[in-house]
Amino acid sequence: MLIRTRIRLLLMVLLVTSLGGGIAAVLVINDLQAAMNESHRSRASLVATGEIRDLLLASTGDIEQLPTWQKSDRDRFKKRIARCQQVIQSMGDSATPLPADEREAILELEIPIKNFGRAVTRAFQYLEEGLEEKALNRSRNWLKDHLVPDIGSAVRSLEEIQQKRIVITETRARSASELITRVLVILGIVLLVSCLAFFVLLKRWIVIPIERLSVAAQEISQGHYGMKVPITSRDELGSLARDVESMSEAIEKYQLQLVDRERLAAVGEMTASVAHNLRNPLASIRALAQSCLRNDDQEATLLSLRQVMETVDRADRWLKELLQGLKPIQLEKIDTELASHLEAVADAVRPFSDKLQVQLQVEITEDLPRMKIDFRRIEQVVLVLLNNAIEASEAGNIVQLKSFRRSSEVFIEVIDEGHGMSEEITSRLFTPYFTTKKSGMGLGLSLAQRIIHGHGGRIDVVSSCGNGTRMSVMLPISEADPTSRV
Numbered sequence: 001m002l003i004r005t006r007i008r009l010l011l012m013v014l015l016v017t018s019l020g021g022g023i024a025a026v027l028v029i030n031d032l033q034a035a036m037n038e039s040h041r042s043r044a045s046l047v048a049t050g051e052i053r054d055l056l057l058a059s060t061g062d063i064e065q066l067p068t069w070q071k072s073d074r075d076r077f078k079k080r081i082a083r084c085q086q087v088i089q090s091m092g093d094s095a096t097p098l099p100a101d102e103r104e105a106i107l108e109l110e111i112p113i114k115n116f117g118r119a120v121t122r123a124f125q126y127l128e129e130g131l132e133e134k135a136l137n138r139s140r141n142w143l144k145d146h147l148v149p150d151i152g153s154a155v156r157s158l159e160e161i162q163q164k165r166i167v168i169t170e171t172r173a174r175s176a177s178e179l180i181t182r183v184l185v186i187l188g189i190v191l192l193v194s195c196l197a198f199f200v201l202l203k204r205w206i207v208i209p210i211e212r213l214s215v216a217a218q219e220i221s222q223g224h225y226g227m228k229v230p231i232t233s234r235d236e237l238g239s240l241a242r243d244v245e246s247m248s249e250a251i252e253k254y255q256l257q258l259v260d261r262e263r264l265a266a267v268g269e270m271t272a273s274v275a276h277n278l279r280n281p282l283a284s285i286r287a288l289a290q291s292c293l294r295n296d297d298q299e300a301t302l303l304s305l306r307q308v309m310e311t312v313d314r315a316d317r318w319l320k321e322l323l324q325g326l327k328p329i330q331l332e333k334i335d336t337e338l339a340s341h342l343e344a345v346a347d348a349v350r351p352f353s354d355k356l357q358v359q360l361q362v363e364i365t366e367d368l369p370r371m372k373i374d375f376r377r378i379e380q381v382v383l384v385l386l387n388n389a390i391e392a393s394e395a396g397n398i399v400q401l402k403s404f405r406r407s408s409e410v411f412i413e414v415i416d417e418g419h420g421m422s423e424e425i426t427s428r429l430f431t432p433y434f435t436t437k438k439s440g441m442g443l444g445l446s447l448a449q450r451i452i453h454g455h456g457g458r459i460d461v462v463s464s465c466g467n468g469t470r471m472s473v474m475l476p477i478s479e480a481d482p483t484s485r486v
Helices: 003-068 071-092 100-128 132-221 236-294 298-326 338-355 375-391 423-427 444-454
Strands: 330-332 334-337 359-364 370-373 398-406 409-416 458-463 469-476 483-485
Touching: 003 071, 003 100, 003 132, 071 100, 100 132, 132 236, 334 338, 338 359, 338 370, 338 375, 338 398, 370 375, 375 398, 375 409, 375 444, 375 469, 444 458, 444 469
Parallel strands: 359 398
Antiparallel strands: 330 483, 334 370, 398 409, 409 469, 458 469
């Protein structure tokens, strides 16, 4: 399965989980809100019922003084009855439908209140007609035998219903609140687990394969072309891993072909160099031998023989240099104070620079550390660089030898004011047997580069025609192996 398909599925799972949990939470919250509203309405109805009870009790207690009521007392009584009827009507006109039992209880309370009001109104009529005793007795008997028991029973019944309703709604609200808490906790746990799973799967599907690809790329950059990328999935990164392996194999094949071509080219250059450098001594030897045959003068013959010996020695030295360039270099690294050896090399080449009227300047900082190096080989490298710089300079030019420390590296620089080199020459500068000199084999810089690489360093060249040349040697400050072959 492709990675993008997996990510889409994961996002869909997270979306559905979040949406489902959100919908459940909204439903439970709505239920909680409804329960709280109903509880609030029930409490308000209970308070209203209590108000009715208090009004009726106050009115019932005032009936004893009915014959002495003034107009203000009668108005107050009428207001109480009207208030009771108003409260009952407001209870019945609730925005939410009332339960059947509560609606019936309200009706049972409303009827005695209306009868109570009618009874008192008749009593007022009897009093106005002068029938005080009859009115008072009728009102008392009616209140005692019918209205008070009926009103008390209706009020108690309604209060019981409202209290039960309050208990039920509060229980429902608590349950809804607990359910909301559970839903939110479960939703949080599910989202947390989903996120953890999402990150774990992303790491497994993307991060780890990319890290493996990075390691593989580093290995390939170091020349390990045969390695396999440990990614077996059949997704985009798996396809990329196969492409990287194919690229590595193609690079390896190309490198082998390039090495073969360079080897053949090096052999051709070496052959041409050998032929050129041996043809001249052989021609000289032949000419001297012919001169000896034609000349009877013993002194001239001895002189010719000496020249033959010198020519043979020169050819022998040249062949020794050739063999030395072909052999692997054995490095013997010991703890060395680099500064003193650099100064010794500068002192050794100073007569040569003075002969060519080239000024040699040496700048070595005092913070150079002791290093594990093969100081003889480093001296050889610096000697090659200084000789080349001096030979490339004209009379009056300056050649600088500098050495300094930068972080965990030591730099040795040789800077001249010569004619400089073109990019083409610079690109071939370290190629064996390549030289721009009339004499020499072109092995000096090649050997120098091999020596510096054996120390884990590098040689950088900055040069352009007419602007001189800067040869910069970098040596790392590290506890390297005491012996190595390059």
